[in-house]
Amino acid sequence: MSSNPNASNNEPTPVDLRPLAPPQRHATVFAALDALETGGTFVLINDHAPLPLLRRIEETWPDAFRIEFLRDGPEVWQVAIERTA
Structure with missing residues (x-):
């Protein structure tokens, strides 16, 4: 978030669903x-x-993204998604 003084251009953008x-x-x-x-x-x-x-991301864009679970519940899930290709 731009209001965060510690944010940098390399920090992943949150997409909160x-x-x-x-x-x-x-x-x-x-x-x-x-x-x-x-x-x-x-x-x-x-x-x-x-x-x-x-699964749909992998089917639609095979091998184009790297997916890493950062937090796996039980109330909140966070998944880093990186474009590799």
Whole structure:
């Protein structure tokens, strides 16, 4: 966030899906993926494990993203998504 004095250009952007209605969540993530440059990362934040979404990302863009769980519940899930290709 730009208001954070410790933020830098290398800090991953958070994409928090929790306040969004379910129909908006996948579209929001796909827009973030499309905007991500090679080497860029964002952190997906959700209120449940986004496994179907992560499978769809791999099916749609095979080997284009590296996915790393940073926090695996039980109330909040955080997943770093980096564009590798």
